[in-house]
Amino acid sequence: MIRARNLPFAATVLIFIIAYALCVMQFPNMLSTRVVGNLLTDNAFLGIAAVGMTFVILSGGIDLSVGSVIAFTSVFIAVTVRAGMHPAMAFALALVISTAFGALMGLTIHALSMPPFVVTLAGMFLARGAAFLLTTESVPISHPFLDTLGDLFFRLPGKGRLTFLAMLMLAVFVIGAIIAKRTRFGANVYALGGSPQSAELMGVPVRATTIRLYALSGALAGLAGIAYTLYTSAGYSLATVGMELDAIAAVVVGGTLLTGGAGLVMGTLFGVLIQGLIQTYIVFDGTLSSWWTKIVVGLLLFAFIVLQRVILLFHGPKGKPARMVPAGG
Amino acid sequence: MLIEVRAIRKSFYGVTVLDDVDFTLHAGEIHALLGENGAGKSTLVKILTGAYRRDGGTMRLEGAEVEPRDVAEAQAMGIGTVYQEVNLLENLSVAENVYLGRQPRRFGMIDTTRMEREAAALLARYGLRVDPGESLSAYSVAIRQIIAIARAVDLSGKVLFLDEPTASLDAREVEAIFAILRRLRDDGLGIVIITHFLDQVYALADRVTVLRNGKLVGSRATRDLPRRDLVGMMLGRELAEETHARSAAAPVDTPAPIRFRGMGKTGSVAPFDMDIRPGEVLGIAGLLGSGRTETAFLLFGIDRADSGSAEIDGSPVTLKSPHDAIAHGFGFCPEERKADGIVADLSVRENIILALQARRGWSRPIPRREQNAIAERYIRMLDIRPTDPERPIKFLSGGNQQKVILARWLATDPRFLILDEPTRGIDIGAHAEIIRLIDGLRAEGMALAVISSELDELVAYSSRVVVMADHRQVAELAGEEISAQAIMAAMAVEAA
Numbered sequence: 049m050i051r052a053r054n055l056p057f058a059a060t061v062l063i064f065i066i067a068y069a070l071c072v073m074q075f076p077n078m079l080s081t082r083v084v085g086n087l088l089t090d091n092a093f094l095g096i097a098a099v100g101m102t103f104v105i106l107s108g109g110i111d112l113s114v115g116s117v118i119a120f121t122s123v124f125i126a127v128t129v130r131a132g133m134h135p136a137m138a139f140a141l142a143l144v145i146s147t148a149f150g151a152l153m154g155l156t157i158h159a160l161s162m163p164p165f166v167v168t169l170a171g172m173f174l175a176r177g178a179a180f181l182l183t184t185e186s187v188p189i190s191h192p193f194l195d196t197l198g199d200l201f202f203r204l205p206g207k208g209r210l211t212f213l214a215m216l217m218l219a220v221f222v223i224g225a226i227i228a229k230r231t232r233f234g235a236n237v238y239a240l241g242g243s244p245q246s247a248e249l250m251g252v253p254v255r256a257t258t259i260r261l262y263a264l265s266g267a268l269a270g271l272a273g274i275a276y277t278l279y280t281s282a283g284y285s286l287a288t289v290g291m292e293l294d295a296i297a298a299v300v301v302g303g304t305l306l307t308g309g310a311g312l313v314m315g316t317l318f319g320v321l322i323q324g325l326i327q328t329y330i331v332f333d334g335t336l337s338s339w340w341t342k343i344v345v346g347l348l349l350f351a352f353i354v355l356q357r358v359i360l361l362f363h364g365p366k367g368k369p370a371r372m373v374p375a376g377g
Numbered sequence: 378m379l380i381e382v383r384a385i386r387k388s389f390y391g392v393t394v395l396d397d398v399d400f401t402l403h404a405g406e407i408h409a410l411l412g413e414n415g416a417g418k419s420t421l422v423k424i425l426t427g428a429y430r431r432d433g434g435t436m437r438l439e440g441a442e443v444e445p446r447d448v449a450e451a452q453a454m455g456i457g458t459v460y461q462e463v464n465l466l467e468n469l470s471v472a473e474n475v476y477l478g479r480q481p482r483r484f485g486m487i488d489t490t491r492m493e494r495e496a497a498a499l500l501a502r503y504g505l506r507v508d509p510g511e512s513l514s515a516y517s518v519a520i521r522q523i524i525a526i527a528r529a530v531d532l533s534g535k536v537l538f539l540d541e542p543t544a545s546l547d548a549r550e551v552e553a554i555f556a557i558l559r560r561l562r563d564d565g566l567g568i569v570i571i572t573h574f575l576d577q578v579y580a581l582a583d584r585v586t587v588l589r590n591g592k593l594v595g596s597r598a599t600r601d602l603p604r605r606d607l608v609g610m611m612l613g614r615e616l617a618e619e620t621h622a623r624s625a626a627a628p629v630d631t632p633a634p635i636r637f638r639g640m641g642k643t644g645s646v647a648p649f650d651m652d653i654r655p656g657e658v659l660g661i662a663g664l665l666g667s668g669r670t671e672t673a674f675l676l677f678g679i680d681r682a683d684s685g686s687a688e689i690d691g692s693p694v695t696l697k698s699p700h701d702a703i704a705h706g707f708g709f710c711p712e713e714r715k716a717d718g719i720v721a722d723l724s725v726r727e728n729i730i731l732a733l734q735a736r737r738g739w740s741r742p743i744p745r746r747e748q749n750a751i752a753e754r755y756i757r758m759l760d761i762r763p764t765d766p767e768r769p770i771k772f773l774s775g776g777n778q779q780k781v782i783l784a785r786w787l788a789t790d791p792r793f794l795i796l797d798e799p800t801r802g803i804d805i806g807a808h809a810e811i812i813r814l815i816d817g818l819r820a821e822g823m824a825l826a827v828i829s830s831e832l833d834e835l836v837a838y839s840s841r842v843v844v845m846a847d848h849r850q851v852a853e854l855a856g857e858e859i860s861a862q863a864i865m866a867a868m869a870v871e872a873a
Contacts, residue, residue: 053468053512230486232478235469239477242466249428249464250528251449251478309468 055359056303056352057315063348064318067325075332081208083328088214091324093118093275093288095217095317098295098302099224100268102316105299106228107261108241108308109164113153113171114269115291117146119284120179121273126187126283135193143270149175150266154259164262172292179285186284189277197278213275220268225313237261241308294345298323301348305356322348378440379404379536379567380425380456385434387420394420396591397434402536402567407558409582409599410571411611413665413830416588418571422538425569426458427451438535457529458538464525465513472496472509475528503527503557519550523557530561537561539570543577555581573666575604575869576847587611604869611664612832612865635793635824637676639685645671647849648684653793653824658815660839661828662864668848669828670712673795676826677709678702703736705793708786710779712797712828718782719770726752726766728781733788755784759814779811793824800831812838832861844868 072079088095097114104111121142128138149171157167200212228234236257239247248254277283296306302319304311326344330336380402387395395417402408412418423429425436427445436443438454445451448458458464465474472493473480480487481495489510496509503523513521522542529537539558543551558581562568572578578585579599587594587610594610633652641648646668653659663669674680678696687694689705696702699709711718720728729752734743743751752766759780761773770781779799786794799815800808815838819825829835835842842859844852844867852867 051511052515226486230489232480232482232487235473235477235480235487238469238473239466242468246464246466247477249448249458249460250466250474251452309466 052359053310054312056305056310056355057312057318059352059355060301060303060315060318060322064322064325067322071325071329071332075329078328078332081204081206083208085204085208085210085214087321087324087328088217089209089211089279090327091320092211092213092217093272093279094291094294094298094323095320096220096275097269097272097291098298098316098320099220099313100265100272101292101295102224102299102302102304102311102313103228103237103261104164104265105296105304105306106241106308106311107237107257108244109157109258109261110168110296111150111153111171111262111265111269112165112168112292113149113175114265114272114295115288115293116172116175116179117149117266117269118273118276118288118291119286120175120182121146121270122277122280122287123179123182123187123283123285125274125277126189127182129189129191130187135189135191139274142273143267146270146273147263147267150269151259151263153266154262157262158255158258168262176285182285183283184285186282188282190281194278194281213279216271216275220271221313221317228313233257233260238309241305241310243309294323297345297349301345301352303352306353378402379406379438381437381440382425383435385421385424385436386432387417387424387429388432394591395424395431398588398591398593399596400425400586400593401596402569403584404535404567405562405565406584407562407568407570407582408584408586409578410569410586410588411573411578411607412588412594413611417591418588419540421588422458422540422569422571425451426456426538428458452533455533455535456538457533457536458540459522459525459529459542460540465521465528467514468512470510470512471500471507471516471524474513474524475499475509475531479532499527499531500524504553517550519546519553522546522554526554526557526561530566534566536567536569539568541571541573543572543574551577573664574847575607575664578607579604605865608664608865608869612830634690636688637685638688640675640682640687641684642671642675642680642682643684645680645848646675649843649850651676651843653826655792655822655824656819657824657840658819658838659824659826660835660842660859661826661845662830662832662835662842662868663828663845664868665830667845667868669845670797671848672845673709673711673797673826673828676702676795677707679709700735703732703789706789706791708732708789708791708794710782710786710794710796710799712801719778721771722769724767725756725761725770725773725781728770729755729766729784729788732785736789751788755787758787759784760810776808776811780814783811783814787818791823793826794818795826795828797828798830799827800829800834832864835859835864836861846870 097118101111101114124142124145125135125138128141129135153167153171156162157164197212202210204210228237236247236252239250239252240254240257244254276288298319299316300306301322302311302315302317304315323341323345326341327338330338330340378401380400382398382400384397384399385395386397398417398421400421410418410422420429424431427448427450443454445454445456469477475496476492481491482488493509500507505520505523507516507520526537542554546554558568570582582599584596585599585602585607586596589611631654633654635653637651639648639650649672661669661672671680675682678698678701681697687696694705720731726748730743730748737743749766755761756764756766761777761780761784770778773781796815800811812834815825815827819838827835827838836859839859842854842864843850844854844864846868851870854863
């Protein structure tokens with residue numbers, strides 16, 4: 049039986065399956081491994097960033113810096129590789145910077161007890177500004193190492209390819225799901241999202257958890273930046289503006305409570321895939337404006353917020369009687 | 378001796394909250410910690426459980442001096458706490474709540490299966506059969522409270538603090554929790570419980586410690602302590618028998634212009650009758666949690682009565698909201714000045730004209746000149762200091778804030794004024810002034826109802842005194858019957 053708290057996740061999966069079935073009915077070609085493979089590859093950077101966002105939202109916070117950090121990372125890699133650095137080294141440096149940046153935001157949020165919204169908004173401007181500081185032009189990069197990564201794929205039955213980027217995203221989702229559900233850090237994140245006061249009284253290390261949480265989001269934004277660089281083979285400081293909002297939408301459509309405390313990392317994968325599916329449908333249709341993606345995502349967001357309210361109403365406290373037998377028995 | 382505390386001191390912003398308090402807890406003992414609001418009991422508990430740091434004094438746990446820096450450290454020492462509401466996380470599963478922060482792990486990963494099995498086994502020992510994987514929000518408050526106790530005991534194991542663990546439970550649930558606590562005591566745990574219910578103290582506790590105004594009043598074995606003496610300890614015994622002299626003058630046989638008949642609200646206050654006459658002060662006595670404030674809320678329409686009726690000048694009225702009550706000429710100064718009374722950032726003048734403006738309706742603003750005149754009149758009349766009407770009220774002392782709230786209602790020229798603990802938290806000088814004011818208003822023919830836990834005060838100014846216990850009126854005293862002794866005797870009457 050599905051537990052009440054997993055209902056939004058089940059709804060997301062169901063919506064994805066139904067939507068995909070409807071697409072296939074109209075365009076039978078959409079039922080192919082090629083479409084699925086592209087769906088994963090095209091949304092890899094969004095998916096990776098959305099995993100970090102899932103953790104942040106589960107804790108009751110928000111991270112608005114994601115889009116800017118992705119742009120900064122891609123520009124940083126492009127500029128350093130152009131200057132002659134090996135891409136692997138550039139990747140490592142980019143990850144260190146983005147992780148430290150996230151940790152610093154987490155520390156600020158905790159130490160000043162500021163709303164995450166405000167602190168990460170500042171982070172968003174900082175990272176974007178830093179990207180412009182490096183360069184304002186679009187810097188193309190090419191390097192044998194990047195070509196190797198690009199050529200790395202599994203051939204799927206049919207004509208599809210499971211690319212390196214798709215594998216990277218799926219791995220991040222799997223590891224993210226394990227961290228969320230099977231580690232003490234993950235449990236602490238859920239605890240913070242439930243109630244920071246109670247969590248603290250129950251001995252959750254609030255400071256350490258907050259710092260690690262935003263460091264994780266920063267690191268994954270950095271990794272998403274790497275994925276984005278591989279995907280576009282360029283670094284551009286105006287790229288991925290507002291991408292954090294797509295990530296937030298994916299998290300919420302994926303069934304995570306925007307107020308924190310409930311949700312699943314794997315739900316976010318389906319949240320990302322639903323967004324990707326709509327875009328694919330628009331490409332197949334050929335006549336629709338791509339802005340329809342935004343409209344449908346907006347409607348889905350509304351639907352999910354309503355769904356969460358309804359579930360809270362029907363499964364509030366005292367829903368379930370427990371059997372109480374005399375103590376000592 | 379499990380816990381031995383000597384001469385603990387704590388102050389906040391220069392206000393002493395605990396003043397040289399001693400406290401001793403033995404293993405295998407249930408110890409009730411009692412005191413009215415502001416007595417310092419929650420501060421003491423917070424120091425002992427690591428939530429606050431003490432300013433002075435010593436604390437020994439099993440003979441060794443300790444100073445827990447935070448809740449986690451106190452837990453590690455063996456001191457666990459169960460708070461009234463905010464203790465567990467509704468969004469986590471039962472098992473996660475029990476083992477948060479110490480989940481069993483295998484290869485670095487949480488072993489959920491084992492965690493849920495152990496949680497089920499642990500809770501079974503407390504007589505609970507629950508699905509450990511279900512989220513906590515699915516269970517009732519009583520079940521959660523037992524889970525919280527199980528967690529705290531499992532985590533700490535020596536001392537258990539409970540802050541009003543039964544505040545929102547019904548009688549059967551309370552008994553279930555008491556049975557658990559008695560069993561834990563018999564297993565050798567030291568248990569400290571904060572409660573407002575005297576019946577519970579006598580049903581459960583072996584020993585009672587009473588605090589009053591941050592000082593230790595005494596610590597006694599429950600068995601040797603008659604109820605009356607316990608009430609006396611809580612309210613302070615420096616009571617002069619003969620303070621009651623004059624105010625009973627009003628003729629009691631005139632028909633009351635404001636009458637309440639059978640007013641009550643299920644779960645809040647049992648139905649009561651009340652007559653309000655001009656030129657009388659009706660004192661409302663009772664311990665904290667006896668339903669005094671709830672009574673005031675009914676009279677003023679803050680809570681809606683679900684039984685009974687009100688009658689003013691012979692015609693029936695309904696009090697659905699404070700707005701109705703104000704329209705009938707009622708005024709109410711609440712107990713929680715900070716929360717319910719003052720608007721901290723507004724000036725003294727703005728705070729004073731608030732109720733008057735509300736009565737006129739916000740579409741007809743009081744002209745500024747008139748506002749100034751009103752503010753200045755009451756600042757002079759009540760001797761509010763500083764005298765600047767434009768100073769934000771948050772910069773005034775407690776006594777002066779109280780006077781501003783009083784002025785707010787006096788400005789509406791009420792026929793019936795309800796005061797809830799008008800002298801709480803203000804210094805002795807202001808105390809006497811407020812009492813003089815109450816007496817003066819009565820002499821001018823106003824009808825007043827005053828709630829107070831200061832018995833000698835009540836005796837001094839009340840024409841009649843209603844005594845409350847366990848959410849119902851247990852006695853009404855008039856004229857010569859009014860004395861601190863009689864009030865305490867009425868309070869101590871055991872619940873039927």
